[in-house]
Amino acid sequence: QAIQAQAARVPARTHSGSGLASMRVSVSNLAGHEVLSLDVEPAWKVRDLALCLRIPAVDARPVRKRLLFAGKELSSRQSLEQAGIVEGAQLTLVLTPMLRVLTATAVPTAQLWEIESGKCIRRFRGHKGIVYHAEFSADGTRALTASFDETVRLWDMKSGKCVHKIESRGTCPVAAFSPDGARVLTSFAKCVKMWSVVSGKCLLTLQGHEAKVSCVAFSPDGALVLSGSHDGDARIWSSESGDCLQTLRGRSSHCCTSCVSFSPDGTKVLTAGEDGKVCIWSVKSGECLHMLCGHTRAVRSAVFSSDGAQVLSSSADCTTRIWSVNTGNCMHVLHGHLDEVTSAVFSPDGLWVATASKDGTGGIWSVDSGERQHLLQGHADSLYSVRFSPDGLWVVTASKDFSARVWSAVSGECEHTLEHGSLVTLAVFSGSRK
Numbered sequence: 135q136a137i138q139a140q141a142a143r144v145p146a147r148t149h150s151g152s153g154l155a156s157m158r159v160s161v162s163n164l165a166g167h168e169v170l171s172l173d174v175e176p177a178w179k180v181r182d183l184a185l186c187l188r189i190p191a192v193d194a195r196p197v198r199k200r201l202l203f204a205g206k207e208l209s210s211r212q213s214l215e216q217a218g219i220v221e222g223a224q225l226t227l228v229l230t231p232m233l234r235v236l237t238a239t240a241v242p243t244a245q246l247w248e249i250e251s252g253k254c255i256r257r258f259r260g261h262k263g264i265v266y267h268a269e270f271s272a273d274g275t276r277a278l279t280a281s282f283d284e285t286v287r288l289w290d291m292k293s294g295k296c297v298h299k300i301e302s303r304g305t306c307p308v309a310a311f312s313p314d315g316a317r318v319l320t321s322f323a324k325c326v327k328m329w330s331v332v333s334g335k336c337l338l339t340l341q342g343h344e345a346k347v348s349c350v351a352f353s354p355d356g357a358l359v360l361s362g363s364h365d366g367d368a369r370i371w372s373s374e375s376g377d378c379l380q381t382l383r384g385r386s387s388h389c390c391t392s393c394v395s396f397s398p399d400g401t402k403v404l405t406a407g408e409d410g411k412v413c414i415w416s417v418k419s420g421e422c423l424h425m426l427c428g429h430t431r432a433v434r435s436a437v438f439s440s441d442g443a444q445v446l447s448s449s450a451d452c453t454t455r456i457w458s459v460n461t462g463n464c465m466h467v468l469h470g471h472l473d474e475v476t477s478a479v480f481s482p483d484g485l486w487v488a489t490a491s492k493d494g495t496g497g498i499w500s501v502d503s504g505e506r507q508h509l510l511q512g513h514a515d516s517l518y519s520v521r522f523s524p525d526g527l528w529v530v531t532a533s534k535d536f537s538a539r540v541w542s543a544v545s546g547e548c549e550h551t552l553e554h555g556s557l558v559t560l561a562v563f564s565g566s567r568k
Contacts, residue, residue: 157221159214161187161201169227176215180208187227198233198250200527202226207527209545233523234564235530236277237538238268240556244279246291249528249540252550256294260287266559267308271315274564276331278318280309286320288331298334300327304346312356317373319359321347326361328373338376342369348390353400358417360403362391368405370417380420384413393436402459404445406433412447414459424462428455435477439484444501446487448478454489456501466504470497477519481526486543488529490517496531498543508546512539518558524565532561 161170161183174183184199201208203225208217219225233249242265246256263282270277276297277289286309288298300309303323310319317337318329326340326347345364352359352373359371366389370380384391384405393406402423406412410429413422431450438445444465445457454468454475473492480487480501487499496510496517515534522529522543529541538561540550552561 157219157223159183159219159221159223159225161225161227163227174214174219176213176219178214179210180212180214180217181210183214183225184210197229197231200228200230202228207544209542209547210549211547230525231565233528235538235540235552236268236270236562236564237532237552237554237558238265238279238560239554239558240264241554242281242283244268244277244289245554246277246294247538247552249550252552254552256291258287258289258294258296260296260299261285264559266306268560269309269311269562270564270566271311271331272313273315276311276315278309278311280307280320282306286318288318288334298329298331300329300334308348308350310350310352312352312373313354314356317352317356319350319352321350321361323347324363326350326359326371328359328376338373340369340371340376340378342378342381343367348392349394351394351396353396353417354398355400358396358400360394360396362394362405362407364390366391366407368394368403368415370403370420380415380417382413382415382420382422384411384415384422384425393433395437397438397442397459398440399442402438402442404436404438406436406447408432410449410451412436412445412457414445414462424457424459426455426457426462426464428464428467429453431474434475435479437479439480439501440482441484444480444484446478446480448475448489450474452491454478454487454499456487456504466501468497468499468504468506470506470509471495473516476517479520479522481522481543482524483526486522486526488520488522488543490520490531492516494533494535496520496529496541498529498546508541508543510539510541510546510548512548512551513537515557519560521562521566523563528563530561530563532558534558 156173235247242261244258261281267280286300328338343363349362362368368382389409391407412426414424429449436447448454456466471491477490489497498508513533519532534557538552
């Protein structure tokens with residue numbers, strides 16, 4: 135379907151203040167149909183050109199305008215001259231759903247931000263303690279938050295109202311949506327509880343850990359649950375019967391398992407913890423396939439790549455490591471941060487890594503070479519989290535300096551600063567639940 139864009143056609147040739155003659159450019163959609171032709175000034179910013187495009191909402195949803203030239207997306211802050219736009223240039227317009235960011239703060243609230251304007255469009259109030267976790271449901275209609283007030287809350291994204299309040303015994307409850315968004319996992323002291331998103335009723339209680347539950351996750355198909363605990367173990371459970379199918383013992387009982395994750399195909403899981411070790415396990419047999427040793431301090435995050443071929447771990451030892459799932463070998467050690475790396479994630483295509491550190495900087499790294507491509511510099515204090523957007527073109531960081539920042543993953547430039555009234559513990563994009 136052709137994009138219907140409207141803009142004033144300006145036939146007269148003028149001159150910019152810089153003395154450079156204006157130039158005629160055209161904009162086409164992905165189907166190759168021209169939607170706009172006009173005279174522009176070389177000093178115009180890319181965003182000025184985007185403002186000339188009046189795009190109606192698609193299916194009543196606001197859309198984001200992305201302009202490409204020579205196959206590369208243009209930064210909104212670039213001037214047309216800097217972007218290499220010349221007389222007769224042909225640009226391509228791509229429309230995607232409007233990007234939004236959900237932040238968790240110490241106010242204590244969660245906040246929803248519109249990236250195009252950089253404005254906070256909704257605040258989710260009700261928690262009585264620091265909000266340290268927030269995620270979208272798969273369809274984006276619900277949000278899930280966890281707080282130091284010992285509650286987990288479900289929110290309606292449209293109205294901003296709290297749909298369900300779930301009590302959790304323990305000062306730091308953990309929570310996760312099921313892949314279909316119909317169920318929620320929460321920790322409850324030494325147990326894991328599963329709840330219905332519709333009714334708010336408890337569906338299952340998973341019992342067996344000997345200490346407080348520290349992390350939870352659903353398998354990609356929602357059939358299994360994975361939990362980690364301060365008892366050092368991880369457990370795999372049936373999400374239908376509540377039976378414990380495997381107990382994964384990879385560390386001592388006094389060492390917390392702080393990270394758990396399923397591989398994309400659901401056949402493997404990884405666990406990581408305070409002892410600096412990352413373990414890859416077979417879901418079917420419960421066997422430890424590889425113990426990834428190399429970090430010298432606690433592991434802060436550990437995830438599989440989108441194809442399941444690699445594992446990424448970040449640590450308090452100031453490094454991030456990329457590992458081969460097949461061999462268990464360390465492929466790259468990412469050096470450069472001066473303090474612990476609090477968070478690290480793969481891009482959706484698995485080609486890049488983004489990191490966040492207590493040294494106040496972030497980084498974008500090549501998975502292929504292990505080299506840092508961009509230093510994300512601008513925050514004034516520690517970074518708590520980093521996430522890619524679903525299309526991999528943007529990165530969002532959350533910081534102790536009372537802000538979240540949105541960066542271009544292509545150029546490394548900060549595109550938006552989202553100012554808050556307190557430290558920001560986490561920031562996530564819409565379209566990506568975590």
